[in-house]
Amino acid sequence: MLATYAQAFALIMDPYVLTVILFSALFGLFVGCIPGLTATMATALLVPITFFMPPVPAIAAIVTCTAMAIFAGDIPGALLRIPGTPASAAYTDEAYAMTRKGQAEVALGAGLVFSAIGGLFGTAVMIVGAPALADIALRFSDYEYFWIVVLGLAGAVFIGNASILKATISLLLGLLIACVGLDNPAGFPRFTFGSAELTGGISLIPMMVGMFAVSEILRFMVHLDPPLRLATDRIGNIFRGMGALLVKYKWGLLRGSALGTVIGIQPGSGADMAAWMSYATAKKFSKEPEKFGTGHVEGIVESGAANNSSLAGAWIPALVFGIPGDSITAIAIGVLYIKGLNPGPSLFVNNPQNIYAIFLVFILANLIMIPLGWLAIKVAKRVLTVSRNIVMPTILLFCIVGSFAINNTVFGVLLILVFGLLAFVLEENGFPVAPAILGVVLGQMMEENFIKSMIKSDGDVTAFVTRPIAMWLAIATFVILFWPVGTWLWRRFGVRFRY
Amino acid sequence: MKFNDAILGAVFLALSIAVLVHIQGFPNIPGQKIGPGAFPGLIALILGGCSLALIWRGWRERASQPMVAVGAWLASPRHIRNFLVAIGALVFYILAADVLGFLICGAIILISLFLTLRVRPALAVPLALVLPVLIHVIFYKVLRVPLPWGVLPVLW
Numbered sequence: 001m002l003a004t005y006a007q008a009f010a011l012i013m014d015p016y017v018l019t020v021i022l023f024s025a026l027f028g029l030f031v032g033c034i035p036g037l038t039a040t041m042a043t044a045l046l047v048p049i050t051f052f053m054p055p056v057p058a059i060a061a062i063v064t065c066t067a068m069a070i071f072a073g074d075i076p077g078a079l080l081r082i083p084g085t086p087a088s089a090a091y092t093d094e095a096y097a098m099t100r101k102g103q104a105e106v107a108l109g110a111g112l113v114f115s116a117i118g119g120l121f122g123t124a125v126m127i128v129g130a131p132a133l134a135d136i137a138l139r140f141s142d143y144e145y146f147w148i149v150v151l152g153l154a155g156a157v158f159i160g161n162a163s164i165l166k167a168t169i170s171l172l173l174g175l176l177i178a179c180v181g182l183d184n185p186a187g188f189p190r191f192t193f194g195s196a197e198l199t200g201g202i203s204l205i206p207m208m209v210g211m212f213a214v215s216e217i218l219r220f221m222v223h224l225d226p227p228l229r230l231a232t233d234r235i236g237n238i239f240r241g242m243g244a245l246l247v248k249y250k251w252g253l254l255r256g257s258a259l260g261t262v263i264g265i266q267p268g269s270g271a272d273m274a275a276w277m278s279y280a281t282a283k284k285f286s287k288e289p290e291k292f293g294t295g296h297v298e299g300i301v302e303s304g305a306a307n308n309s310s311l312a313g314a315w316i317p318a319l320v321f322g323i324p325g326d327s328i329t330a331i332a333i334g335v336l337y338i339k340g341l342n343p344g345p346s347l348f349v350n351n352p353q354n355i356y357a358i359f360l361v362f363i364l365a366n367l368i369m370i371p372l373g374w375l376a377i378k379v380a381k382r383v384l385t386v387s388r389n390i391v392m393p394t395i396l397l398f399c400i401v402g403s404f405a406i407n408n409t410v411f412g413v414l415l416i417l418v419f420g421l422l423a424f425v426l427e428e429n430g431f432p433v434a435p436a437i438l439g440v441v442l443g444q445m446m447e448e449n450f451i452k453s454m455i456k457s458d459g460d461v462t463a464f465v466t467r468p469i470a471m472w473l474a475i476a477t478f479v480i481l482f483w484p485v486g487t488w489l490w491r492r493f494g495v496r497f498r499y
Numbered sequence: 500m501k502f503n504d505a506i507l508g509a510v511f512l513a514l515s516i517a518v519l520v521h522i523q524g525f526p527n528i529p530g531q532k533i534g535p536g537a538f539p540g541l542i543a544l545i546l547g548g549c550s551l552a553l554i555w556r557g558w559r560e561r562a563s564q565p566m567v568a569v570g571a572w573l574a575s576p577r578h579i580r581n582f583l584v585a586i587g588a589l590v591f592y593i594l595a596a597d598v599l600g601f602l603i604c605g606a607i608i609l610i611s612l613f614l615t616l617r618v619r620p621a622l623a624v625p626l627a628l629v630l631p632v633l634i635h636v637i638f639y640k641v642l643r644v645p646l647p648w649g650v651l652p653v654l655w
Contacts, residue, residue: 049642052642052643165549165552165553165556166553168545168549169511169546169549169550169553172542172545172546172549173511173546175542176514176518176539176542176543176546179538179539179542184535184538185528185535186526186528186534186535188525188526188534188535190522190525190535190539191518191521191539214589217585218582218585218586221578221581221582221584221585222570222572222578222579222581222582223572223578387618389613389616389617389618390613390618390622390626392612392616393608393609393612393613393616394609394630396585396588396589396608396612397605397608397609397630397631397634398634400589400592400605400608401601401634401638401644401646404596404644404646405638405642405644408644408645410592410593410596410597413589413592413593413596414593416589417586417589417590417593420589421586425500428500428501428570429501429502429507446538447538450537450538451533451537451538454532454533454537455528455531455533458532459532459533
């Protein structure tokens with residue numbers, strides 16, 4: 001194993017890879033800083049460029065950029081009271097209240113230092129957990145894989161969505177989109193309507209650029225918010241007093257990091273939910289809950305660590321099963337497939353150096369976050385005053401080129417238009433977009449395992465539950481699926497039974 | 500633009516019926532009981548069920564949830580214009596890219612979006628001229644994406 005780590009280390013220390021890491025870090029910090037641009041959007045914009053890179057730098061770019069963007073989202077939160085990414089929304093008011101009290105440097109310093117620690121915690125869990133899980137997953141057959149995919153999709157729909165019905169519909173739309181084209185077990189052209197472009201299926205990259213970047217630009221075009229105003233331009237030494245905070249809030253830090261990692265592993269819920277939940281837990285377990293909301297750093301320590309640790313957690317199911325833990329890893333899985341590194345337990349056996357290289361990139365990204373983040377805070381005033389009226393049109397042009405670059409046809413541009421509009425309308429009507437992306441990413445794998453299992457069992461559906469692991473996975477899925485129905489019945493009728 | 504759930508439910512129901520009708524023409528895999536229509540059929544059936552539930556919910560709440568609620572931005576001509584210019588920029592690129600080429604299309608798209616968003620012309624014009632060249636160099640030279648030259652001669 002040490003030899004493999006040495007190999008992986010050599011892969012990372014390549015000057016080309018290091019340059020990619022540096023530039024994607026700066027890109028991530030910039031995108032995270034600008035309100036309205038999310039970490040997912042940063043990833044979607046990076047993908048057309050990573051398309052032209054070897055696997056390790058491609059993945060390194062995504063990992064670094066997202067870690068930076070999630071931290072950088074704290075900066076406008078503290079200075080403008082607008083979260084740079086949704087992952088910082090949970091504690092934006094708290095950070096802003098601290099700035100108003102003249103403690104901007106404490107809020108930003110805590111965001112930076114504890115983001116890095118949380119990220120390293122999640123990475124440690126990933127390094128230990130992912131290979132162990134892969135060992136178990138090697139014993140899985142088509143039946144188990146079918147259930148793993150269903151379980152992942154069920155989790156994505158049922159956890160953290162306001163309307164389960166709408167999340168389900170969004171997921172089903174994604175699964176239907178995945179059906180388009182020739183790429184199915186029968187090799188039969190489906191829903192192509194005679195179009196040569198559609199025969200190849202709907203390319204994931206233009207679709208994601210449309211759903212995560214173009215829709216965001218459209219939302220900016222119609223936003224009615226007042227212009228941004230900086231709360232302060234005096235930021236002191238952000239590292240002063242961090243050691244004391246670390247000692248004082250060590251348990252909160254640990255709790256936030258652990259909770260964040262678990263939420264990251266859970267399919268469909270990512271950094272933003274990790275932050276909201278840890279902020280709530282921090283308040284619940286705090287010795288001084290009355291101070292929360294008045295500019296108290298405790299919640300920032302815990303949830304700032306949680307949103308970064310969830311990033312690494314999300315990669316565990318992504319690498320081991322090919323099931324994305326959040327929308328960022330959904331995109332990353334698409335990249336892994338394009339690079340021929342199909343995620344799954346065999347990746348750990350056949351290409352362990354690539355996996356270990358990803359682990360090392362996570363460590364590196366969280367370490368360089370400290371100096372680069374410090375730099376970002378120093379220049380924040382300038383970045384935040386860059387007009388979004390200039391940034392957004394430029395990003396739109398970038399989306400056009402990026403979607404064109406995948407197949408070198410304007411069909412890609414048509415796709416970003418269609419999916420940008422679709423995502424815009426869906427979100428305006430309360431349909432979450434992330435389940436649709438998960439559906440597209442997992443649709444093909446789900447169908448393949450479904451058809452193979454059906455053929456193996458000669459159409460006998462009971463084969464799906466007779467193998468022991470398959471049975472337990474099926475039970476877990478049904479528990480998630482029928483949990484809301486069960487609690488509803490209990491609330492409705494359970495009370496009556498007691499009389 | 501917010502629609503009543505019943506309207507969106509009807510749209511999704513129509514989609515699922517269309518899929519179910521369409522897959523009737525799919526053949527089975529030779530020698531198997533199952534074919535390429537099985538999976539989309541299963542998905543369409545579940546989608547149909549969910550659509551009915553959505554219609555039912557929208558209908559039940561029709562008193563509090565109007566059939567079409569116009570968002571605040573639709574009352575502001577400036578924001579409608581912003582939205583339409585962004586959509587128009589993409590449509591324009593799809594139609595004109597091969598004829599005019601990337602550099603000209605990119606400059607036109609940027610200048611129209613900048614001016615729509617009220618960027619000062621003294622800043623908007625130089626940016627609209629420089630940024631497409633920058634993006635072109637990155638993608639055309641470094642990443643070797645064959646962006647169309649259109650009416651311009653091949654410059655680099």
